[in-house]
Amino acid sequence: MAEISIRKLNKSFGETQILDQIDLTVRDGEFMTLVGPSGCGKSTLLRIIAGLESQTNGQVNISGQPVDQLRPKDRNLSMVFQSYALYPHLTVKENIATPIRMRSYCWYQRLPLLARVLPGAAERQSGIDSKVAAVAELLQIEHLLDRRPGELSGGQRQRVALGRAMVRDPAAFLMDEPLSNLDAKLRIHMRTEIAQLHKQLGTTFIYVTHDQAEAMTMSDRIALMMDGELLQVATPEEIYRNPVDVRVAEFIGSPKINLLPGEVNSAGRVTVCGQPLRVATQPRQTQIRVGVRPENATVCRAEQGDIQGQLIYLENMGAEFFAHITIDTLTEPMLVRCDVEQGQQLSLGATVGIRIKPKHTLIFNQSGRRVASEKIAAEVHHESVAV
Ligand SMILES: Nc1ncnc2c1ncn2[C@@H]1O[C@H](COP(=O)(O)OP(=O)(O)OP(=O)(O)O)[C@@H](O)[C@H]1O
Ligand SMILES: [Mg+2]
Structure with a gap:
């Protein structure tokens, strides 16, 4: 010993x-x-x-x-x-x-x-x-x-x-x-x-x-x-x-974590492709990366999503599906896990929404270090979406 x-x-x-x-x-x-x-x-x-x-x-x-x-x-x-x-x-x-x-x-x-x-x-x-x-x-x-x-x-x-x-x-x-x-x-x-x-x-x-x-x-x-x-x-x-x-987030986990380019507004709210997420971090950071593991997002109707994209591929793993969704300005498709029932109902080519679970969203600064973030309460979210 x-x-x-x-x-x-x-x-x-x-x-x-x-x-x-x-x-x-x-x-x-x-x-x-x-x-x-x-x-x-x-x-x-x-x-x-x-x-x-x-x-x-x-x-x-x-x-x-x-x-x-x-x-x-x-x-x-x-x-x-x-x-x-x-x-x-x-x-x-x-x-x-x-x-x-x-x-x-x-x-x-x-x-x-x-x-x-x-x-x-x-x-x-x-x-x-x-x-x-x-x-x-x-x-x-x-x-x-x-x-x-x-x-x-x-x-x-x-x-x-x-x-x-x-x-x-x-x-x-x-x-x-x-x-x-x-x-x-x-x-x-x-x-x-x-x-x-x-x-x-x-x-x-x-x-x-x-x-x-x-x-x-x-x-x-x-x-x-x-x-x-x-x-x-x-x-x-x-x-x-x-x-x-x-680099740790990317190395650990299969399929790999999704890394989306994001921004933070003056109130500290995180946005991806101009769309606000229910996540807050230190305000006024430029060029953050937003890490979302495939199981920490869900596919939903386009109007209900935090962001929208087109379903280009469905990977059937038997016990689960991975939906590959392209988002306008992003080069890499985003991978989202679905259960079998939902996976079977999705149709390729459709415009879908992606809802991101704020609690498990990871924010990285320009040099790749993780920065603290927190969930924004639902009512705040609705107000800001309405603005
Ligand atoms: N005797 C040596 N002389 C010069 N360079 C070496 C020597 N041994 C290892 N290196 C270099 O040191 C680096 C680390 O090698 P190492 O074998 O420790 O990597 P590793 O993490 O075990 O990689 P792998 O997963 O491929 O086994 C490599 O760039 C390798 O080329
Ligand atoms: Mg080795």
């Missing part, structure tokens, strides 16, 4: 800065996901924590102790990679046992023939066997122990890689996109398994992915990175509902 804290950490490769003043505390037993687009520095940060890469400056502490001078093997962390990195010529059992042999035995105890005749060999072997058996039972791979990696499916190989990481009882697991080689269905299944495994073990997990759905479903907290910078660290719910930056 371990708390991992990163203080004022920078990393440059040559002239290029890859990580910029990273400050992050991963609590003991927490499932923390580092998420962000490709190339933002997630693997570099994980490799620095593991000791596989050195930082330019800043500090990594494990359980309150600086580890910057410790070699990877002395940090007591287990890493699981995207590539699994199993030994093809060894059985599953031998693959899982390898870290115990490497860690606990001196060089001559690791020699295959000599090891068997050295004093204490039987006890050592039975210790290994029982550890491997316990891990195999937890991962439900007991029936695969005598196979070689070439005889396993992708998901089974992934489980063996997890087993090999677990057998050492590390202080924390570091996982770098461990599911990205699996097909979509298996990925969804394995993310539940890894989340359950975390609950069972209660160990600190740092999990790297560029997949926002993995981050949302598995994590206690998410650290969202972009261009080497940590933009927000928060629970999945908080990061979804209260993004601090427009």
